[in-house]
Amino acid sequence: MKTYVITLSRTFLAGHPKAGEPTNFRDKFLNKQKVHTIRGNYELWKARIEEIQQGKAALSVREWTGVPYRSKQSEIARLDAGSGVGIQRLEYSNGVWFLETQEGTVWFRDLEGLRNLAKNDGLELEDWIEWFKKSDFTKPFAIIHFYPGRY
Numbered sequence: 001m002k003t004y005v006i007t008l009s010r011t012f013l014a015g016h017p018k019a020g021e022p023t024n025f026r027d028k029f030l031n032k033q034k035v036h037t038i039r040g041n042y043e044l045w046k047a048r049i050e051e052i053q054q055g056k057a058a059l060s061v062r063e064w065t066g067v068p069y070r071s072k073q074s075e076i077a078r079l080d081a082g083s084g085v086g087i088q089r090l091e092y093s094n095g096v097w098f099l100e101t102q103e104g105t106v107w108f109r110d111l112e113g114l115r116n117l118a119k120n121d122g123l124e125l126e127d128w129i130e131w132f133k134k135s136d137f138t139k140p141f142a143i144i145h146f147y148p149g150r151y
Contacts, residue, residue: 004052007064008029030076036145045142087143091140092137101150
């Protein structure tokens, strides 16, 4: 069976105002406070999540044991078709965020919608904004849900 890997950072990355400080993502994941992760390359992740939902693959959620990309990874959990893994598309254009939901596409430009998104990603809004400030906003993001809940 295929295994796809998502690695959570133990600390805020270089370039973030809190660089080197703990993110506590592992504990937040285990306590179901970090219910999803947001990644670029929506189309790639959509195909992978569909494979997981079909029982053809698993998702290994890991964390770096030391310096990101320069240390070993430790598995936190292995998620399969029965875990509730899912994906939603998130886009940004001209100051507006667009989120695909089961009811259709919703949009928001207020901070309250972003605050909830950031919280479910395991971060305070200000930290979330800093985390993603260098992202490519011209392409859709993948919200990868670890559990059954969706927006």
